Amino acid sequence: MHRFSTLLFALLFPIFLFGQNNFDPLLDELDKTVADYQLYSDKKAVEISKLKGLLNYTSSDVQKYAIYGKLYFEYKSYQSDSALVYARKSFQIAEKLNDIQKINNARLNLASIMGTLGMYKEATEILTTININTTPDLKGYFFTVNSVVYGYMADYAASVQEKEKYILLTKKYRDSSLNLYPTSSSAYIMAKSSALLDAGKYNEALPLLVNYFPNIDTNSPDKAVIAYLISQVYRGKKEPEQLQKWLTISAISDLQLAKKEYISLRSLAFIMYENGDIDRAYTYIKRSLEDALFCNARLRTYEISKMLPIINEAYQKQNETNRFQLVLFLISASILSVFLLALLFLLFKQMKKLSKAKQDLSLANSKLSELNTELNVFNEKLNDTNYTLTEANLLKEIYIGRYMDQCSDYIGKLDEYRRKLNVMATTGKMNDLISAVKSKQFVENELKEFLTTFDKTFLQLFPNFIAEFSALLIDDEAIQLKEGELLNTELRIFALIRLGIKDSAKISTFLRYSVSTIYNYRSQLKNKAAGPREDFEAQVMRIGTNLK
Structure with missing residues (x-):
């Protein structure tokens, strides 16, 4: 069954993979962010609503000016028309307060949002009315707004001459702003890196931007701008993967901050189109157009409107292709299903045969295993028998030799003892003869010598007997x-047992002890056995062998 499942999976795996791709995690995050755009828009609307609510609790013009300024900032990249409304309200309050700093700041806000709305004539007129020397703190902002407005005008220019003129003005104001911002500020980094980009100095611009990027707060709109500038460096360096990565980072930041006026997602849509990812391209360009219309960002709407028909046409063609592929897939799947059914039937028959063969093989293996087990037991018994025969032959050889030596020695000693007694008898030393005959000293000496010879011979055969025998006893x-x-008497008894002499009567004769004494010794040592009492003598028989 397992093999069948594996085969079925192998056949169907290509179908499961149909239309599947592995995408970059950043693109997956962007897809989710695009899908959740309403969530971020609602969050933005709540923040704006809170600011508007503050107007109900203040009558101070100074406080109203501050709130209008915050509302302008919130609406600037979200809804340009509303941003223009609050920029004008800020200007009205500033004039009422007669504060030149606030007036010029409000004028610059007006000019900036008018540029976004495509009101270039009105924006330049406001900029020409500002005497920036009266508010030196706003010089950097003044030059930046001029640079941005003329940049928009360069993009919209109808002729080459006008375009070149506006580009020169853009660079002029941007370069002027560089001397007015702290080198650690976002405004300086953006202006400086833009100048380096225009000069084609990508290797200088890249470390400036990349080193600054981690210092930007997640909720800062500058994060998306810096990421976009990094992407343009990689565009110049012709590194498409890094270009796509940083455009994606920029687009995620734009969307999560609910910015509706942006460049990154639109640029990314065109890259997706070139890469053949038409679904993403269509989704991104559609989202960009809806946001640009919501914001009323005319330049962005114009740029998107040029790309949309191209991507939309490709999207429609892809849908037609997908429909054709789906029909083809369904037909192929039907044919494959018939083939699979036939294959399953054949597999089922083959599996039944295989199952029967496996059962027969299993039965044969079981019988073979039993035979192997019996053979192993037989081999073990044969090895034991061979070892016993070998050991017996060795013992016989040694003991026959010793026996012959001992007999020869005893014959000599008896002959000498006979001559000694004969001398006593012939010389008439009857008392000495009687004493010699009655004395047991000769026998005891011979017995002692005999046992010593036995001990040496046995220990020569079993040098580790004492240690192995002691190991069979309780430690103490x-x-x-x-x-x-x-050897002592106890050891000699079990030495004889090890040699195969197990009968207590024979052992008693050999050692000159009574049968009961031999029996007692054997019983006492069995009681001291570390293991089972009944196995003690069997364990003794294994001393000196590898059988334990």
Whole structure:
């Protein structure tokens, strides 16, 4: 069943992958942000509503001016018409307060938003009315607004001469602003990097922007602008992957701050179109157009309107292609289903045969396993028998040799003892003869020598006997030999048992002890066994072998 599932998955896997792609995580985040645009717009609307609510609680013109300024800032990239309304209200309050600083700031706000709305004539007229020397603190802002307005006009210029003229004015005002902003400010970084971009000095602009980018607050609109400028550096360096990455970062920031007037998403839409990702291109350009219309950003609407028909046509063609592919896919899937059914039937029959073969093989393996087990047992028994025979042959050889030596020695000693007694008898030393005959000293000496010879011979055969025998006993019951002893009586009893002499009567004759004494010794040592009492002598028989 497992094999069948694997095969089925292998056949269907290409179908599951149909139309699937692995996208960059940044693009996935952008897709989600685009889909959640209403969420960010609602958040923006709540912030604006709170600011408007503050107007109900103040009658101070100074406070109203501050609130109108904040509302202008909130609406600037969100809804240009409303931003213009609050810029004019700010200007009216500033004139009422007769504060030149506030008046010039309000005029600059008006000129800036008019530029966004495409009101270039009105914007330039306002800029010409400003005597910026009366408010030196606003010089940087003044030059920046001029640069931006003339930049819009260059984009809209109808002739090459006008375009070149406005580009020169844009650069002139931008370069003038560089001397008026702190070098650590966003305004300076944007102006400086734009100048380097125009000069084609990409390797100088890139570190300036990239090093500054991490310092920008997430909620700052400057984040999207700086990211866009970084993307343009990579455009100049002809690094499309980095260009797409930074445009995506910029677009995410724009959308999350509910900015409706932007460039990045529109630029990214065209890159998606060139890359063949028509679905994304259509989604991005559609979102860009809706936002530009909502904001009433005329220049952005004009730029998008030139791209939209191209992307829309490609999107429609792709939909037609997708429909054709879907029909083709359904037909292919139907044919494949019939093929799979036939294949499943064949597989089922084959699996039944395979199952029967596996059962037969399993039965044969079981029988073979049983035979192997029996053979292993037989081999073990045969090895034991061979070892026992080998050991017996070795013992016989050694003991036959020792026996012959011992017999020869005893014959010599008996002959010497006979001559000694004969001398006593012939010389008439009857008392000495009687004493010699009655004495057991000769026998005891010979027995002692005999046991010593036995001990040496046995330990020669089993040099580790004492240690291995002691290991079979309880720790505190180990055999303790006296000084000069090779074996004691207890060890000799079990040495004889190890040699195969298990009968207590034979052991008693060999060691010159009574049968009951031998029996007691055997019983006492069995009681001291570390393991089962009944296995003790079997364990003794394994001493000196590899069988434990």
